[in-house]
Amino acid sequence: MTAVATPEVQAPAEEVLAPLDEVADLAPHSPARGVLIALGKGLAIAVPVLFLTTLITFALGAFSDQDPAAAVLGEVATPADVERMRHEFGLDRPFYSQYGSWVWNALHGDLGSSWFTNIPVADSIVERLPVSLSVAGLALAIALVLGAGGGIVAALNRGRFVDRAITAVSAAITTVPAFVAGIGLIIVFAVLIPVFPTGGYVPISAGIGLWASFLVLPAFALGLDASADLARQLRTGLVGSLDENYVLGAQVRGLPWRRVVLVHALRNGAAPAIAVVGLHIPRLVGGAVITEAVFQMPGIGQLTRDAALRGDVPVIQGALLVAVLLVLVSSLVVNVVLARLLPASGRAA
Amino acid sequence: MIRRALRARTAQVAVAFLGLVLLLVITGDLFAPQDPLAQDTGAVLQGSSAAHWLGTDYLGRDVLSRLIAGTRVSVFAALTAVVIGAVLGIVPGMLSAFSGKVATWTSLRVADAFLALPFIIFAIAVAGLFGNGLFQAMVAVGILIAPVYFRIIRAAALSHAGAQYVEAATLLGAPWWHVLAVHIWPKVLPAVVVTTANLAAGGLLVVSSLTFLGIGIQPPEPTWGGMLASDLGYLTQRPFGPVAPALAIMGTVAALNLLADAIRDASGDAGRAAEALRNPLKREVADVR
Amino acid sequence: MSADASIGATVPATANTDLVQVEDLWIAAPDGRDLVAGVSFGLARGGSLGIVGESGSGKTLTTRALLGLLPHGISVTSGSVGFDGLDLRTLRRKEWEQVRGSRIGAVFQDPASYLNPSIAVGKQLTEVLRVRGGLTRSAARERAAELLESLGLHRVDLVLTQYPHELSGGMLQRVLLAIAICLGPELLIADEATTALDVTVQADVLDLFDTVRARAGLALVLVSHDLAVVARSTENLLVMRNGEVVESGPTTQVLANPQHPYTQLLVEHHDAYSLAGYLEKETADV
Numbered sequence A: 001m002t003a004v005a006t007p008e009v010q011a012p013a014e015e016v017l018a019p020l021d022e023v024a025d026l027a028p029h030s031p032a033r034g035v036l037i038a039l040g041k042g043l044a045i046a047v048p049v050l051f052l053t054t055l056i057t058f059a060l061g062a063f064s065d066q067d068p069a070a071a072v073l074g075e076v077a078t079p080a081d082v083e084r085m086r087h088e089f090g091l092d093r094p095f096y097s098q099y100g101s102w103v104w105n106a107l108h109g110d111l112g113s114s115w116f117t118n119i120p121v122a123d124s125i126v127e128r129l130p131v132s133l134s135v136a137g138l139a140l141a142i143a144l145v146l147g148a149g150g151g152i153v154a155a156l157n158r159g160r161f162v163d164r165a166i167t168a169v170s171a172a173i174t175t176v177p178a179f180v181a182g183i184g185l186i187i188v189f190a191v192l193i194p195v196f197p198t199g200g201y202v203p204i205s206a207g208i209g210l211w212a213s214f215l216v217l218p219a220f221a222l223g224l225d226a227s228a229d230l231a232r233q234l235r236t237g238l239v240g241s242l243d244e245n246y247v248l249g250a251q252v253r254g255l256p257w258r259r260v261v262l263v264h265a266l267r268n269g270a271a272p273a274i275a276v277v278g279l280h281i282p283r284l285v286g287g288a289v290i291t292e293a294v295f296q297m298p299g300i301g302q303l304t305r306d307a308a309l310r311g312d313v314p315v316i317q318g319a320l321l322v323a324v325l326l327v328l329v330s331s332l333v334v335n336v337v338l339a340r341l342l343p344a345s346g347r348a349a
Numbered sequence B: 001m002i003r004r005a006l007r008a009r010t011a012q013v014a015v016a017f018l019g020l021v022l023l024l025v026i027t028g029d030l031f032a033p034q035d036p037l038a039q040d041t042g043a044v045l046q047g048s049s050a051a052h053w054l055g056t057d058y059l060g061r062d063v064l065s066r067l068i069a070g071t072r073v074s075v076f077a078a079l080t081a082v083v084i085g086a087v088l089g090i091v092p093g094m095l096s097a098f099s100g101k102v103a104t105w106t107s108l109r110v111a112d113a114f115l116a117l118p119f120i121i122f123a124i125a126v127a128g129l130f131g132n133g134l135f136q137a138m139v140a141v142g143i144l145i146a147p148v149y150f151r152i153i154r155a156a157a158l159s160h161a162g163a164q165y166v167e168a169a170t171l172l173g174a175p176w177w178h179v180l181a182v183h184i185w186p187k188v189l190p191a192v193v194v195t196t197a198n199l200a201a202g203g204l205l206v207v208s209s210l211t212f213l214g215i216g217i218q219p220p221e222p223t224w225g226g227m228l229a230s231d232l233g234y235l236t237q238r239p240f241g242p243v244a245p246a247l248a249i250m251g252t253v254a255a256l257n258l259l260a261d262a263i264r265d266a267s268g269d270a271g272r273a274a275e276a277l278r279n280p281l282k283r284e285v286a287d288v289r
Numbered sequence C: 001m002s003a004d005a006s007i008g009a010t011v012p013a014t015a016n017t018d019l020v021q022v023e024d025l026w027i028a029a030p031d032g033r034d035l036v037a038g039v040s041f042g043l044a045r046g047g048s049l050g051i052v053g054e055s056g057s058g059k060t061l062t063t064r065a066l067l068g069l070l071p072h073g074i075s076v077t078s079g080s081v082g083f084d085g086l087d088l089r090t091l092r093r094k095e096w097e098q099v100r101g102s103r104i105g106a107v108f109q110d111p112a113s114y115l116n117p118s119i120a121v122g123k124q125l126t127e128v129l130r131v132r133g134g135l136t137r138s139a140a141r142e143r144a145a146e147l148l149e150s151l152g153l154h155r156v157d158l159v160l161t162q163y164p165h166e167l168s169g170g171m172l173q174r175v176l177l178a179i180a181i182c183l184g185p186e187l188l189i190a191d192e193a194t195t196a197l198d199v200t201v202q203a204d205v206l207d208l209f210d211t212v213r214a215r216a217g218l219a220l221v222l223v224s225h226d227l228a229v230v231a232r233s234t235e236n237l238l239v240m241r242n243g244e245v246v247e248s249g250p251t252t253q254v255l256a257n258p259q260h261p262y263t264q265l266l267v268e269h270h271d272a273y274s275l276a277g278y279l280e281k282e283t284a285d286v
């Protein structure tokens, strides 16, 4: 039942680890230089992608059948009213000019205003970002801790009961979609055994304990799949590198076993797992939308959903932009970490 | 290949389950024991009984009937995305195995760009921009998953592009489309089948997520995701309410994935190319959400 | 520090003065197949022992037993492995960590693969000096540079910052040798350590072994395919075949006057295929 899981990222191939092969041919003398090159290459890819996606985003909005005049004024609007409104929002200008000023304004932190509430989109996003970042960040932390722990323990006990148990549990977890996991967690830990709230959110200023109690279930629901995947990937990578001669070499030097595993084996064995973390980040961002709905949290996801249900174009565009930015920045970070970790990543894949 | 795949017990169970789902898609609410829309305010939020095998929801509607009636929408929407992805991804994928450096680099980067987008948010945005339509959203998802087909098919085709019979055919002056259709296509077919099954599972999760959020459906119409959402509001009265729709979703998804695994195992190398890249969409949505 | 008369001979020496005493060592595969069957030998402090034999005869496994690092699933089934009065078979992981590196060092064929590809070689050397030798960071750096210089490497400051894939085979073998001897062990195991190197580099590395041994009173176990190499560098010799020792004794004696048919075959082949043998045949043909 490997159902919804990543493959054990196998051997090589540009096909498999696209982000990795960017880093692969560096072979720099100094790690710092490798990091700079990775950063440069990453930006060289991220910037065009960002341009492309904003263009798509904006084009979708511009060519959609949503119209603020119709949406806001309703059916009683006179043609003159509609015309005035369209002019107010700049919708009577040609496409490229609209896009140009949207990008220009976005660069200055202005994403326009909601058609319905007139609240600046940037303000709504800034207000809700902490919620989404809290959930996604905690989910990532849970994924890293559980995944790394599980993967290392499984690899060190290769073939034994613990290994098989961890492998089986993580395979099972990857078949459960996060919203189902969320509902299951609510049923068990909020309804049957009411230790956590069923949903909602309080800011961290209300007290760290209270804040955390609202985050635990959603973060677990969101992070479980990533942790299972990470554990599987890390186990595979680590088992592979534990068989390598350099691990034997480190043992021959009498280095303590913990050091051999955590410094020598992990450094190379973790590469595919880190790449997997990179793959999961868009999913954490996207998944937050539904987790926020399950747990009724006022985050970016709920903002997007409400805007979509109303046809509030500027808000949708702004939210999409932020989501894409989050994804691009995090994959950049992952690539830099990989470059730092594997200066000689000729062997990485 | 299919016959060999079906030798596995799990594959037989999966196919039987999918057959049942397909039957429900075709027959719609024909077999539903009751009218899926009929409300009964005297019997809301009931547990299972002889009259209502799976109980009733907050308006007293029969859960089993709604589950059956909701099958068609979910499956159709998922298939929409998969068909569009296949149409846009397969042929370019095969072609790119033979293309030059620049074209390859560009197409891979474009594919990466698409794969970096958070699918769900994008689908929600498209649905919102084009009149809250499930169909529009799934078209968007279809476009976004095309790169998955593209990369997998490209990988599968690449592993055969260098084969001697292909070179021989090219040397003998066979036109490229002939080489593709006659020599390459049969080799990548297993990868196509496996990818399709995997992506259908992923597509189903996206549909469920969207309908769970209330995107793309008009309220009384039953969908699996929508049922989950409405049950979520009544957990204290009916804590196990979400179990039935959740099992319907997970069961279908698991069946598709098991089938994909069985076919991959039965088809050797070509299928494995699909495995190697499996499968961004499925995964994004999996945690989704 | 020279040849010890007690080593060699077909009957293994068990004199208590020996640094290494291996007696009736049996090693089996997971499926129960015997891979090493009843090997015995002794090695005095500062002495040297060559092990030759065809591929798959159990040379590597025998030396791995001395390091307590047999491959996954393979285990010692009976016999004893003594090192300076210690019964190595009873050691636990923590105790092994005290023996490896500081008392027994080892170098292998394909040195690049025994170094971590992602860590600069200097760091891998100073790591041992710091973690096992208790040196401070700067003292370890200094010592590392000194060591590499004494092993004939040039521009050591650069070398220390380089990664394994940036160094040649000969340089890597020197780095590995530096790591192996940096804690001042009493025994050095060299398993095919010079096999992959070209002839001049091979001679350099063998010379280094001599220098290091003379300097530190190191005992040497040298595994090789090449009879010329063992003849040059060892005082005693073990000839293995199918996991068994077929002949042993002082190296010169065994090679000059082989008793066992297999050893005779080895020597013959070596003569026939060495350059000297080849030239001889050529001139004879003329």
Ligand SMILES: Nc1ncnc2c1ncn2[C@@H]1O[C@H](COP(=O)(O)OP(=O)(O)OP(=O)(O)O)[C@@H](O)[C@H]1O
Pocket (backbone or CB within 6 Å): C029, C035, C053, C054, C055, C056, C057, C058, C059, C060, C061, C062, C071, C072, C074
């Ligand atoms: N990991 C392993 N699993 C199973 N059998 C092994 C393993 N390692 C070695 N063997 C077997 O043990 C026997 C002895 O191997 P060993 O490596 O000691 O030979 P060797 O004399 O060093 O050969 P070579 O000269 O080729 O290095 C061989 O038959 C080999 O097949």
Ligand SMILES: [Mg+2]
Pocket (backbone or CB within 6 Å): C059, C060, C061, C191, C192
């Ligand atoms: Mg060997």
